[in-house]
Amino acid sequence: MTMQSLQLKQLTLYLQQKCLLKLDTQIAPGEILTVMGPSGSGKSSLLAAIAGFLTPEFKLEGQVHLGNRRIDQLPPEQRGAGLLFQDPLLFPHLSIAQNLVFAMPASTRDKQEKVSAALMQLGLAGYEQRDPETLSGGQKTRVALQRLLFSQPQAVLLDEPFSSLDTDLRQEIRKLVFDALTKAGLPAVLVTHDQADADAADGRIINLQDS
């Protein structure tokens, strides 16, 4: 996979004429940019804007580039920006293996083998046919992360991904996610209100109140 950076070029986000935020920055491959701010500051809307889900009451100016592709005019499914939410959101009607295979590009080879190998690494060997609902919270988040990686994103957007986890589990999963992102060389934007998340991300922090 080629290493690409995520560039937010003179991004200005408006909510009904009111300017919510201004950003002009570049996130290098493997870097995690943390965006903090109180609710209503537009931090989740920033992720929606990058991923392509802004509702009509918002307006976005500026450009978003991923490597040398301009993505802000593409439909969401062609942008290559993977989302990780607070809830793991495993498709409840699909088995664990079906969830993972569903995310793989059609051209992927040996899908089942890749699933089994990944589950083994996650400590979930033999879980292929399991109902997602029978997994613990931590296990679900692991599968969700693996599903995201299988979709071969070129950037990752994290929307408070750890806030639904217990404190002791949170640290472990946080490390797992951040290590995976760095290892894959993916630029990431982390939206959070938990200072510990920001500290663990160990990167630049943008506080939206200051902008």
Added chain:
Amino acid sequence: MVSTKDLKAAQALAPWLLLIFLAIPVLVGLAGVLLPSIGYSSAADQQALSLQAWQSLFSTPGLFHSVLLSVIPGLLSALIAFIIVFSFLATTSGGRTLNWIRRMTAPLLAFPHVAAAFGIAFLLTPSGFLFRLVSPLVSGWERPPDLLIINDPWALTMTLALIMKEVPFLLLMALAALPAIQADQRLAVARSLGYQRSTAWLWTVAPALYPALRLPIFAVIAYASTSVEVALILGPSLPAPLSVRTLSWFNDPDLSLRNLASAGALLQVAITAATIGLWILGERMISRVLAYYQQSGQRDFGARPLALLGRTGFIVTFSMLTLALVILIIQAFAGRWRFPDSFPDSLTLGHWRAQLPLLWDSLATTVTIAVTTVLIAFVLIVLTLEQQVSSARVHIGTGTHGNALTRVNHHHIISRLLYLPLLTPQIAFLFGYTVWLEKMQIPPGLLTVVLAHLVFVIPYMYLSLADAYRGLDKRWPMLAASLRITPARFFLRIKLPMLIAALLSSLAIGFAVSNGLYLPTLLAGGGRVNTITTEAMTMAAGGSRSTIAVWALIQAALPVLGFATALLLPRLIWKNRRGMKGFMQ
């Protein structure tokens, strides 16, 4: 495999088709009765402005009486049903009975008007089940008493039957609206301020719930004040309610009576409008009175009457409907059954053997019409809702803002027009629709009936499907797109399977509505399309009770089969997926 491009083209077209199917028959139909009523009629070869039809309408003997027999049952049945539903909710809210009731209400709502009316007739007629139960021991009657209960001149039995059918309808509508207004929190706050449960409900939940029930109540008034099928079975005949008389003018071999029928149909619209107007007037007065008492601080205001009304009204309604079903079943298998005997001497399959060979054709027609109607409605509604979902999301910088606005617009038009066919008296626009078909030389048949059924099926299916769509977490499509899954693939592989329970239940609702329609089938089919419902109505005039019971049971069984499938199938498919439980109603 559907490509995203195909899906988009179909999506763009669907809302407009939906609007056409929904509104055109109603509008064309209303125009089609307006013109003949003022003298322009191709059937009677008149082409000059004339108020003769109106003059002859107003000089018809007993017209005022017929009008009253439309207004009073319409207003009274809606009012009593509303009071029962609200008092019942007030006394049971926050309790466990509600969930159980919700499950029981849906199948009772599926009980078609025609079958229910026959059941109630068999129950209440002097030689019927209730009189048999008390005879001769309690009443001393050896022979059926000479009482005019069915077809009573005050239309009380008819009103009663209408209430029985309206209570489950309003109750389901209310139950669907309750979560959105956070009823449980409201109730908790008011109770913590010391208000008794039903008083708390009355002051905090009812005011928020009522607006959601207003249109359904108006639909109930429109139906009850113009219903033909219930009136034909249970209503008075000398004079009959206006709807029944209008229908007989329309069906009269003397075509000149068509203009009279058209004027009658329009009067029907005015009556419905006036009845709804009366309701609104009453609404204003009562809300003022209640506003005064709300400030009184009395912690148990109305608690006892509410409990009494709610419980008895509910028990009476549900036991009457259940008894109506039971009596239909007994009657369909009854051998010899002399009057004071509570139960038949013997049971027989004879009625079924005699009727089943006659049933098949109508059954096939019923199912063909219902399945065609429901599938057309389903595809159009789902595509329309998909269009709304995709237009709620704007791709930045592609200049689609203007487009999104026009798209959102037809959502508003559709959601407003949904109630048009439910608020317009059926009889009014169906006449005009039939006249128009004749004029365009479109032969009445399955197709014209399907078009007429779409008008009534679309609103109910749209409301239930829109609910299902709203229920789906917005993050699913985001997640899927971020995993590079195309909208078409998301729709087929994620949305359809996840929403299967809700989708099937909306199909079952559509099927039940189509199955129960009498007047639209009769008029749009030119009397030549025979469904179970129209055939059962034909028997009202002269069929034996057991024959009628067989047909009524078949009519009632069809929607039950639909709802049972919609309930069981998803549970079977997803029995190994616990996470899918939240998606089953």
